[in-house]
Amino acid sequence: MVLVDQVHKSFGPVHAVRGVSFELKPGQVAGLLGPNGAGKTTTIRMIAGFLLPDSGRVSIAGADTVSQPHAARVRLGYLPESTPLYEEMKVREYLGYRARLFGIPGLARPRAIAHALERCWLKDVASRRIGALSKGYKQRVGLAAALLHNPAVLVLDEPTNGLDPTQIRETRQLVRELATDRTMLICSHILPEVERLCDRVIIIAAGKVRADGNPAQLARDGVDGAVYQLQVRGMRPGDDERLGHMWRSIPYVVGALRTDKDRPGDLAEWTSWSVSGKHGAPDLREAIATAAVQNGVLIRELRSETNTLERVFLRLIDEIDDDADEGRDAA
Amino acid sequence: MRTALTIASRELGSYFRTPAGWVIVALYLFLAGVVFTLSVFMPGRPASLRDFFAVSGWLLLPVAPAISMRLIAEELRSGTIEPLMTSPVGSASLVLGKFAGACVFMLAMLAPTAAYVVVLYRTAEPAPDPGPIAAGYLCLALVGSLSLSIGTLASALTSNATLAFMMTLFGLLGLLFVPSAAPFAPAAIRPALMALAVTPRIGDFAKGVVDTAHVAFFLGASAWFLLLAVAAVEIRRWR
Numbered sequence: 001m002v003l004v005d006q007v008h009k010s011f012g013p014v015h016a017v018r019g020v021s022f023e024l025k026p027g028q029v030a031g032l033l034g035p036n037g038a039g040k041t042t043t044i045r046m047i048a049g050f051l052l053p054d055s056g057r058v059s060i061a062g063a064d065t066v067s068q069p070h071a072a073r074v075r076l077g078y079l080p081e082s083t084p085l086y087e088e089m090k091v092r093e094y095l096g097y098r099a100r101l102f103g104i105p106g107l108a109r110p111r112a113i114a115h116a117l118e119r120c121w122l123k124d125v126a127s128r129r130i131g132a133l134s135k136g137y138k139q140r141v142g143l144a145a146a147l148l149h150n151p152a153v154l155v156l157d158e159p160t161n162g163l164d165p166t167q168i169r170e171t172r173q174l175v176r177e178l179a180t181d182r183t184m185l186i187c188s189h190i191l192p193e194v195e196r197l198c199d200r201v202i203i204i205a206a207g208k209v210r211a212d213g214n215p216a217q218l219a220r221d222g223v224d225g226a227v228y229q230l231q232v233r234g235m236r237p238g239d240d241e242r243l244g245h246m247w248r249s250i251p252y253v254v255g256a257l258r259t260d261k262d263r264p265g266d267l268a269e270w271t272s273w274s275v276s277g278k279h280g281a282p283d284l285r286e287a288i289a290t291a292a293v294q295n296g297v298l299i300r301e302l303r304s305e306t307n308t309l310e311r312v313f314l315r316l317i318d319e320i321d322d323d324a325d326e327g328r329d330a331a
Numbered sequence: 332m333r334t335a336l337t338i339a340s341r342e343l344g345s346y347f348r349t350p351a352g353w354v355i356v357a358l359y360l361f362l363a364g365v366v367f368t369l370s371v372f373m374p375g376r377p378a379s380l381r382d383f384f385a386v387s388g389w390l391l392l393p394v395a396p397a398i399s400m401r402l403i404a405e406e407l408r409s410g411t412i413e414p415l416m417t418s419p420v421g422s423a424s425l426v427l428g429k430f431a432g433a434c435v436f437m438l439a440m441l442a443p444t445a446a447y448v449v450v451l452y453r454t455a456e457p458a459p460d461p462g463p464i465a466a467g468y469l470c471l472a473l474v475g476s477l478s479l480s481i482g483t484l485a486s487a488l489t490s491n492a493t494l495a496f497m498m499t500l501f502g503l504l505g506l507l508f509v510p511s512a513a514p515f516a517p518a519a520i521r522p523a524l525m526a527l528a529v530t531p532r533i534g535d536f537a538k539g540v541v542d543t544a545h546v547a548f549f550l551g552a553s554a555w556f557l558l559l560a561v562a563a564v565e566i567r568r569w570r
Contacts, residue, residue, distance in 0.1 A: 011570070048417040052568045070419040078417045084410030086341075088348040100337040101418045145414065 001026045001183040002047060002153055007056035009042050016042045018207040019056070024200075026152075029179045031194030031215075032187040034204040035317055040187045041081060043204065044157050047185065048078040061152050074102065077146035081157040081187075083139050087131030091122060091141055094130060095148060102149040116144040120174060136167030143174065154178060157187045172197060191310045201309065203316055210316045219309045225254070225277035228288055231270050231301040240271075243297065247273065250291050252281035270300060334420045335428035342402070342432025343439075351401075356440045359394055363387055367447045378455030381537060383447060384467035388533060391475055396499035398437055399482025400492040402429040403564065407490035412567075422565040426483060426557055433479045441471060463539035470536030473549035474529070478503055480556035487563040 002024040009017040017039040024030050034040045045051040046058050049065045049072055057064055063071035086094060095113045104112050117123050120140040125133060130141060139159065146154060159175060160168045175186065175197055188194050194201055195215045203211040203218075211218055234243055240258060247256035259272045277284045285304055292299050346352030366386040371379075403426075406412040415425065451459050478499070485498035510528040513521050532545040 045413075048413075050413050050417050050568065070421075073417055073419045076417070078414065080410065080413040080417075082410060084413060086345065086411060087409075088345060089341075097337065097341050098414075098418070101334055101415075101420055103333070103419065142414075 001028070001061055002185060003057075003059045004043070004047065005057050005059075007043070007046060007053045007058060009039075009046060009051060009054050016207055017046070017053075020204065020207070020209055021056075022202055022209060022212060024153075024183050024185060026183055027181075028200055029184045029186070029198045030200040030202055031198035032185060032202050032204060033191065033194050033313060034189065036189060038205045039207040040189075040204055041157060044155055044185070044187045048076060048080075048155055049073050050078075050080075074149065075152050077149070077151035077154045079139075079142045079146045079154075079156045079159060082161065083142035085130050085138060085141055085145075088129065090127055090129055091133070091144075092117070092126045094141065095144060098145045099148050104149055112148050112150070116148050119147060119178070120144040121170075134167075136163050136170060139163060139167070139171055140174065143171075143178070147178065151182070153183045153185070155185045155187075158189070159186060160188075160190065160193060168193075191313060195309050203313060205317055205320050210320070211312065215309050218312055225252070225279045225281050226284070227305045228275045228277065228284060229259075229301065229303050229305060230273040230275060230288065230292075230299065232273060232292060233270050233298040233300075243271075243273070246291055246295055246297070247275045247288070250275075250284065250287050252278045252284055252287075254278050332424065334418075335424040335431065338415075338420070338425060338428025339431035339435065342429055343435050346398075346432075346436045351397075352436065355394060355397055359390060359440055360443055362390055363444055363447075367444075371447070372450065372454075378451050378457070378459035380447060380451065380459070380464055380467055383444070384471065384537060387441075387444070387471055388474060391471070391478055392503055393500065394440075395437070395475055395478030396482050396485075396496045396503070398433050399479045399486055399499060400496040401486065402433060402483055403486040403560075404490055404492045404495045405486075408492070416564075416568070422561050426487065426560045426564055429486075430479060430483045430557055430560075433483070434476055437475045437479065438472065441468070441475075460539065463537070466536045466539045466541050469541060469546075470533060473536075473546065474533065476553045477506075477529075477549050477556075480553035480560070481506075484556045484560040484563065487560040 004020055004022050007017055007020045008015070020039070020043055022030075032040050032044065042051065046053050046065070047060070049058075049069055052066055057066065058072075059065065060072040061075045063075060065072045086097075089097070092113060095116060096109065099109045099112055117126050120143050122137070122140055122144055125137055130138060133141065143156075143159070146156075156175065160171050163171060172193065175184075178184070179197065186194065186197055199214060201211070201213065201215045201218055202209055232243065234240075244256050244258070247253055253275055255276045257274045259274050275284070275288060283304065285302055289299060289302060346355075363383065363386070367383050370376075370382040370386075403412070406415060416422075420428075448459075448464055481502045482495070482499040485495040485502065486492070488498070489495050506527070506529050509524055510530055513524040513528070516524050532542075532548060535542055535545060
């Protein structure tokens with residue numbers, strides 16, 4: 001439905017997008033995640049046809065944004081960041097204007113407008129001036145305008161930016177409703193938002209796609225395996241070494257660390273451990289518990305800290321920063 | 332073309348939805364009214380609107396840039412250019428629509444001055460010559476269209492409306508002073524500069540002479556500036 005193929009874009013000396021590629025299947029709701037300045041908005045603007053790529057191509061439902069710009073734009077609804085609107089116009093007036101721009105025929109126009117007003121809960125403010133509306137309402141006007149021509153693809157850039165918590169909840173609910181029958185790309189730097197709304201996450205940083213997949217799967221696979229937090233009591237004082245060795249002999253365990261090293265461990269004391277599993281390993285809780293029991297070690301806590309999307313995200317960003325630092329050092 | 336009309340009608344509406352549009356109309360009509368009362372509508376004066384047209388022409392100098400300065404600059408400043416340029420609207424339709432909206436607004440601003448013509452016909456004896464009056468209005472419309480096309484270009488170049496106003500004003504002043512500068516220019520480009528001069532053409536219109544070459548000049552020059560404005564808008568997608 002949306003094809004982004006090896007797209008590059010530079011602004012003067014800044015190479016903002018460096019070979020981004022992904023494809024959205026019909027009905028997919030994808031989140032484009034990344035820190036500020038990662039190239040998200042530039043990528044989205046190229047999908048919307050506001051910017052054209054220096055190289056590579058973007059197509060919307062088969063229409064290339066460079067060679068068939070009109071066809072591509074008709075198939076796409078776009079809500080730009082910060083929802084720019086004509087403040088002096090009334091809501092219904094503005095939607096009428098947008099409907100005419102998108103070539104919705106005169107007879108179908110009132111119905112399309114009424115439908116958009118209803119879908120975005122705007123009926124009671126339809127004859128108010130846009131400038132007099134709250135930010136949440138303005139956001140909905142932007143969404144209604146993007147929906148008017150019933151596009152197959154909806155692209156939203158930071159849809160909850162600058163809204164208060166109630167408005168954020170309302171906008172998310174609306175976005176969830178809209179996502180039921182169309183392909184959507186939501187650009188955001190708010191992780192929980194993407195986790196909640198999307199069935200696919202594309203993480204972009206420094207102009208490149210760093211990770212792409214289902215949020216739960218991304219979090220599970222992550223860049224590291226899961227980490228297990230334990231509180232155990234050994235049999236003898238100074239058991240540290242033996243315990244560490246024991247954890248590490250469990251299949252798939254790649255590291256074990258006492259996290260309360262400052263306290264001397266003795267027979268009466270509970271000690272805390274952090275055991276990390278290999279990337280892609282199965283759940284190791286059972287194996288850890290079995291090993292402990294077999295070696296006569298008491299356990300009072302065993303919990304698996306699965307990767308959250310946030311951890312995966314931060315880890316990816318850190319790696320990029322490290323690369324950049326190394327690059328600078330080398331230079 | 333359909334989208335150009337849509338944009339033009341929204342643009343025209345936006346002049347009247349904001350106080351700015353009404354203020355421009357009011358100021359222009361006030362000054363035009365003063366000129367009419369003090370220098371045209373006097374006993375013993377020949378029944379001619381010549382002074383009114385001369386002053387109106389000069390008034391266009393600040394008024395046209397004020398009309399055109401926000402056309403595209405405001406869209407760039409507020410970001411509304413983004414939903415506009417991502418809707419199925421070509422850059423040419425966008426520029427043409429904006430320009431047409433401004434032109435219709437300018438004509439709407441000039442329209443009430445038709446009352447002076449009516450007053451003159453009712454009161455003057457002998458009746459005024461219709462030729463120079465028609466030529467005068469045609470000249471105002473053509474000069475206005477040229478000024479607005481320069482203004483549209485300026486407005487497409489910056490997101491700052493004040494800057495767009497200044498660029499247009501200085502562009503127009505430059506055009507007016509071309510004939511005075513021509514004698515100092517190298518002989519090779521002197522004829523070209525003289526051909527670009529607007530003031531002699533306006534002078535012909537004031538005499539009631541409608542030369543098609545002059546009409547073609549104003550329309551052609553307007554088209555040329557609009558073409559540059561289209562390029563200025565289109566280039567934003569690529570940079």
